[in-house]
Amino acid sequence: MDLGIAGRWALVCAASKGLGLGCARALAREGVNVVIVARGAEALHTAATELRALPGAAQVVTVAADITTAEGRQAALAACPQVDILINNAGGPPPGDFRDWEREQWLAALEANMLTPIELIRATVDAMAARGYGRVVNITSSSVKAPIDILGLSNGARSGLTGFVAGIARSQLARNVTLNNLLPGAFDTDRLRGTLEASARRQQQPLDEVAARRRAAIPAGRFGLADEFGAACAFLCSVHAGYITGQNLLIDGGAYPGTF
Numbered sequence: 001m002d003l004g005i006a007g008r009w010a011l012v013c014a015a016s017k018g019l020g021l022g023c024a025r026a027l028a029r030e031g032v033n034v035v036i037v038a039r040g041a042e043a044l045h046t047a048a049t050e051l052r053a054l055p056g057a058a059q060v061v062t063v064a065a066d067i068t069t070a071e072g073r074q075a076a077l078a079a080c081p082q083v084d085i086l087i088n089n090a091g092g093p094p095p096g097d098f099r100d101w102e103r104e105q106w107l108a109a110l111e112a113n114m115l116t117p118i119e120l121i122r123a124t125v126d127a128m129a130a131r132g133y134g135r136v137v138n139i140t141s142s143s144v145k146a147p148i149d150i151l152g153l154s155n156g157a158r159s160g161l162t163g164f165v166a167g168i169a170r171s172q173l174a175r176n177v178t179l180n181n182l183l184p185g186a187f188d189t190d191r192l193r194g195t196l197e198a199s200a201r202r203q204q205q206p207l208d209e210v211a212a213r214r215r216a217a218i219p220a221g222r223f224g225l226a227d228e229f230g231a232a233c234a235f236l237c238s239v240h241a242g243y244i245t246g247q248n249l250l251i252d253g254g255a256y257p258g259t260f
């Protein structure tokens, strides 16, 4: 299927690795010009080299910056001639016990996983509407739908973003500017490997056993792949998805047990 987005410009945040890179890869394969942002220049360079080598790839621009800072967002926006597609993403907050979190930890989570996407949406959607085409995809988490106790910072901050997006997606922006959230379950990325290692240390059990138990609890029997996630993202950004807005799409191998 031709997604009809070749030649468009996408700003993909937190995209040197993992799910962000999966999204950048899927968009680049469609001939979308991508601006990828991440903090570390080295991983960003490696990612850009890979993206440029993809068949059909157009321009790949890198911005080494922290997207959760005003300067980082400014640099990212300045590097993108026009933002037709915005993929919001940043590192997730650390796990822990809510009794240990002070205001400072909450503010950091809100900054990364709620206020940064809102700032980038605010900076881009009116111009998308004026041009008659816009796609915003926020990478959130399955924890928005099925909260995880030790991820309270994530549950709270991402739910705030989800509520905000639900409101504006139903505004006049819906005229060919869509805003949707993708909710990853367990995907095989550095982030997941880090959380599995922490669980293995806590439980004093071998990593491969902890990982095997986690995989077995997923109906699909495996972790998700960043490219599978990217493919869903690219479809939401396509000309074919103009009638899908304000949705929360769970991609979790069937882990969430509810009917809806």
Ligand code: NAD
Binding pocket: 013, 014, 015, 016, 017, 018, 019, 020, 037, 038, 039, 040, 043, 065, 066, 067, 068, 089, 090, 091, 092, 093, 139, 140, 141, 142, 184, 185, 186, 187, 188, 189, 190, 191, 192
């Ligand atoms: P990852 O650690 O594999 O990759 C994170 C990427 O984000 C890297 O490129 C890193 O450089 C970049 N990054 C992090 N903080 C940044 C910042 N402040 N500014 C710019 N770039 C930044 O992580 P991932 O697994 O791809 O996760 C992406 C998001 O999805 C995270 O918020 C994570 O919590 C969430 N998530 C992941 C999973 C999963 O199973 N992988 C599940 C649920 C939610």
